[in-house]
Amino acid sequence: MCNLHRHFVIFPPFYPLILSMKNTFSVLSKFIGWTFMIALLTFLSQTGGAILFVFLIIRSFLSKDISKPKRMLRNWSIFFALYAGFNFLILPSIAERSGKVPLPVFSENLRPHRLAYAFLNRHYVTKNMRNEIMNAADAMSKKYPGTVTYYLDGSHPIGTPRLYPHIKHKSGRKLDVCFFYKKKNGGDEVEKNPSILGYGYFAPVRKGERDLPAECAERGSWWYGFTGWFVFDFTGQDLEIDADKNRYFLETLTQKKAVRRIFIEPHLKERFGMQGNEKIRFHGCWAVRHDDHLHMEVN
Numbered sequence: 001m002c003n004l005h006r007h008f009v010i011f012p013p014f015y016p017l018i019l020s021m022k023n024t025f026s027v028l029s030k031f032i033g034w035t036f037m038i039a040l041l042t043f044l045s046q047t048g049g050a051i052l053f054v055f056l057i058i059r060s061f062l063s064k065d066i067s068k069p070k071r072m073l074r075n076w077s078i079f080f081a082l083y084a085g086f087n088f089l090i091l092p093s094i095a096e097r098s099g100k101v102p103l104p105v106f107s108e109n110l111r112p113h114r115l116a117y118a119f120l121n122r123h124y125v126t127k128n129m130r131n132e133i134m135n136a137a138d139a140m141s142k143k144y145p146g147t148v149t150y151y152l153d154g155s156h157p158i159g160t161p162r163l164y165p166h167i168k169h170k171s172g173r174k175l176d177v178c179f180f181y182k183k184k185n186g187g188d189e190v191e192k193n194p195s196i197l198g199y200g201y202f203a204p205v206r207k208g209e210r211d212l213p214a215e216c217a218e219r220g221s222w223w224y225g226f227t228g229w230f231v232f233d234f235t236g237q238d239l240e241i242d243a244d245k246n247r248y249f250l251e252t253l254t255q256k257k258a259v260r261r262i263f264i265e266p267h268l269k270e271r272f273g274m275q276g277n278e279k280i281r282f283h284g285c286w287a288v289r290h291d292d293h294l295h296m297e298v299n
């Protein structure tokens with residue numbers, strides 16, 4: 001069979017045209033790639049896109065006369081130095097003008113579920129929120145020694161932009177916090193739920209409890225349980241929600257005047273025996289399931 005590629009010959013006068021088309025395509029694809037990366041980093045971390053843009057300008061002045069591995073190492077080092085230097089040393093003082101502060105990252109009692117929450121600047125909250133969650137985490141470790149409280153999304157540091165995919169996390173007065181879990185049948189304490197993002201490790205409805213996830217699905221909220229798709233639990237840990245710990249945590253929070261309300265699923269409110277607590281509410285079918293984490297709001 002005739003091999004078309006082997007017999008295909010480009011007419012020599014077209015060489016410059018083909019070469020310039022190849023160069024244009026290469027430049028265009030690089031431009032689209034970097035624009036996408038800048039947009040993605042801005043979307044995820046607010047400042048990351050601008051830092052990448054500055055890095056690309058700096059990179060254009062650097063020598064290309066070194067081997068590719070050395071060049072990659074140099075470029076990545078510069079980008080990470082810029083990213084970490086700006087976000088961890090300079091950004092907190094800029095965020096303060098928006099009334100926001102970062103939550104602790106390596107403290108004993110309160111930490112992000114994944115370091116990525118801090119690395120992507122999603123752990124900024126108001127001072128009021130920081131005080132309340134730090135005090136509640138301290139109370140937890142006092143009552144249950146060794147217990148760490150893990151937080152999820154707070155808000156972005158500058159201004160009040162939307163923190164996707166959330167609708168409400170803008171001002172820093174809202175924070176998502178992981179529930180506390182224990183091993184099924186064993187009762188041993190576990191450090192944290194095995195979900196990659198921290199979201200989606202549900203505490204399913206038991207017999208006799210009100211089943212809002214099913215009711216919401218019936219009402220057409222197809223997205224209500226979508227966080228469950230992102231659990232990726234490769235540890236095989238079979239955990240259940242620790243009612244005692246969560247009840248104590250919720251009581252500690254709701255006793256505080258500054259804590260306005262907390263969203264959890266009604267079946268957990270029932271299971272924790274907190275029906276009379278008016279600060280603990282159902283969020284509605286327009287949101288997502290809250291039997292994997294709690295959403296708290298402060299004044």
Ligand SMILES: [Zn+2]
Pocket residue numbers: 166169174175176294295296
């Ligand atoms: Zn939330």
